Amino acid sequence: MIVLATAIDHSTLLIVAGFLAGVLGGLVGIGGGILAVPALVYAAGLGQREAIATSLAAIVPMSIAGTYRQHRYGNVNVREGLGLGMLGILGAFVGATLADVLPDRVLRIGFGLLMLVIAAQLVQGVRRGRRTTTADPAG
Numbered sequence: 001m002i003v004l005a006t007a008i009d010h011s012t013l014l015i016v017a018g019f020l021a022g023v024l025g026g027l028v029g030i031g032g033g034i035l036a037v038p039a040l041v042y043a044a045g046l047g048q049r050e051a052i053a054t055s056l057a058a059i060v061p062m063s064i065a066g067t068y069r070q071h072r073y074g075n076v077n078v079r080e081g082l083g084l085g086m087l088g089i090l091g092a093f094v095g096a097t098l099a100d101v102l103p104d105r106v107l108r109i110g111f112g113l114l115m116l117v118i119a120a121q122l123v124q125g126v127r128r129g130r131r132t133t134t135a136d137p138a139g
Contacts, residue, residue, distance in 0.1 A: 013043040018058070025059070026066040033059065034118070037111060048107040049099055056092075 017039030021032020033055045040051035070076050099107060 010043040010045075014039055017043070021058070022062045022065070025062045026069065032062060034115060041108075048104045048111065052099055052107065052111075053096075 017035045018032075021035045024035065025032045033052075036055040036058055037048075037051045040046045040054055041048060044051075044054075046054060067076060067081075071078075102110075
């Protein structure tokens, strides 16, 4: 993200990151925070805490739009989603409280570690998929 931030205009980076965050949120359900937080830190100059909070605000309309489209396709399990959401509200209060008291540096390191864990899980999933397809010649 640092390289991108120096290669293109900051507002262009925010526009691209916002759009891609929406695409990823609708496509794979991640909400786009993985893109939005670094873009807000490097392109908008926000602190880690402010970038996290701003990303959370941006997720609301993206989630509504994505949920609307997925519901029209018949893919939303409302009961499970509401249950997860109710527990998520409690978790969000706890997380926001922690984010308010932790130093910015700790938040940045924690966010970076989270991205590394997600990347490792993605690589592991690809490797598992490759083993499965190569182990079964029938397909």
